Amino acid sequence: MKFGIVFFPTVGGADGEATPTQYYDDGLHIAELADELGYFQVKLVEHYFFDYGGYSPDPTTFLAAVAARTSRLRIATGAVIPAFTHAVKLSGQLAMLDNISGGRLDVGFGRAFLPEEFAAFGIPLDESRARFEEGVEACVRLWTEDNLKWNGTFHQFGPVTMLPKPAQQPHPPVFVASTGNLDSCRTAGEQGRHLQLIASAATREKVQEALSIYRRARADAGHASGTERIDLTFPCFVDEDRAAAYLQGEYVERKMSEKMASAVSAWTTVKSDQYPGYDQMAAAAVRNGAAFDERVTENQVLAGTPDDVRGQLGEIAEWYGDDIAVGLSVHSGHLPRADVERGLRLFAERIAPAFAGGR
């Protein structure tokens, strides 16, 4: 297994929370340390308006700063949202980042799911899947073709030749970001995309089902076995002292659940058959915030001593395969940087070496 780090801000600057300047500055230092310690990747989300992710309306901007300060880490969007940015802009911006990082970019694309974000961009929720599919395809073709004439449902342009072309040829690895929607996983497999799965709120059975559908669809469509990449993200809190790790984790996860519940509250009044079950999301977020110990037991959250977390990862490797990359969500903005860095050092020294090819 390989281990990366994931940044997901859940602060908004009120009540003594980290300001944006502090959040990014801490993030750059954490990324530099991760680069030095041999972590595999750093990943950042795209969200707007809410403390839940809202410090990152444009992950590419922050990731370019990370690229300039690191030399080995892969640089990942997790995810960017084609529905909210024109493919000409998005493909160009990502190609710049791929070149600035010397070909270290992994691109995760997502559909997005917060009703207020769609409303602000004037995009109907029900178009989200179609816009996602069209946007990803347009980016890939802008990266790889000259004189591209694009006749999509939502955008028409060309012939144009996009500049710059990406550093990685024919283009950076493309991931579909999913919270476990089975249709999304199947389509991602059929199209030969890689997969980013946010598993921290799903049961073992749900994750296994999603991965199995993804892998089978990929094989059935004739994509070479062993070339797929699967990223799973877990919140991670490691300390020599188990009680200290749990205290950190409980605090951060409770904050995360509060901020998420607030961000998804629109789903209690909005309905879209494109988003089955999303009306339960706020309630689930609140439940998760109060069920920390249970989530650790079910390996949805990594927490404890190095021995504890090594044990959890052993089970995760058994459950989901030892060829996955594990993303450690460590930078919410709620913990002092020193705590995050101590945890990353412990993980690198005492946990990662136990997993073959780890890092």
Added chain:
Amino acid sequence: MKFGIVFFPTVGGADGEATPTQYYDDGLHIAELADELGYFQVKLVEHYFFDYGGYSPDPTTFLAAVAARTSRLRIATGAVIPAFTHAVKLSGQLAMLDNISGGRLDVGFGRAFLPEEFAAFGIPLDESRARFEEGVEACVRLWTEDNLKWNGTFHQFGPVTMLPKPAQQPHPPVFVASTGNLDSCRTAGEQGRHLQLIASAATREKVQEALSIYRRARADAGHASGTERIDLTFPCFVDEDRAAAYLQGEYVERKMSEKMASAVSAWTTVKSDQYPGYDQMAAAAVRNGAAFDERVTENQVLAGTPDDVRGQLGEIAEWYGDDIAVGLSVHSGHLPRADVERGLRLFAERIAPAFAGGR
């Protein structure tokens, strides 16, 4: 006078030209040197598809990398185009950059003028001024207001509270980028915006008229005198050996004129009363490329020995005021980095000190 540096790529990677990876890597090194030498600012353009500017479809992405590698330079867009990026995305992205740079951002906004760019984004050329005005206003209000309800001509959204807020309060300095259109200069003055003027193709009289209209409109509208900032950009080639400086300059300016002529060639068939005179642009670009010595004589291009260029800048200070910031366009991608760096050192040691407050 203050001195900044300006990046305007005019390479596309063909025929041995710099690849994007090389262009950005050189740019980061040049920016680090400029930071060390006490230059004031680094600025980057937004363009698509053509060798003329096309390595920079999203200046914010590259500037975030520059911000991460520097500590004193101000970080300037010159310009970003609100017509091509939704204000929610653009304001968020720029606010991230302001925070990542620790409050060093200067935002130049532009209307854009290449017909193919408008066509690709599906935006009518004739809407460019209205979209520019609406986009700038929306960004400023997203930066400064909570629960903003926006009812524009082109976009409606809200109430939303944009995150993150900029580091600079109430918001980063806002510049209008202009090639000298008198209406644009007047409006920029009335609204109390700062001004970025691309003077390298305009006569002394034209520049003086534009600045005078801008300054008068600003005063008439009651904006405090002495608070305006005016940036003028000039290509710059300095060498101990005058002939070497001229050789560099002639080569780069000829390439620039060829690439520009190609990018603006659509204006020979496109008409818009919003862009008076643009049908002559390709011919003017070709003429400029062949008139290097004349452009040096008229102080449209800075070139020669340190003494020569110091003399030119003395005249420029007399003509346009000694309170302007001069942007030295030094990174086209056509010169070896060592040449650019030698020129920047010479300028910093032998030219800048002659201008009070200069550095």
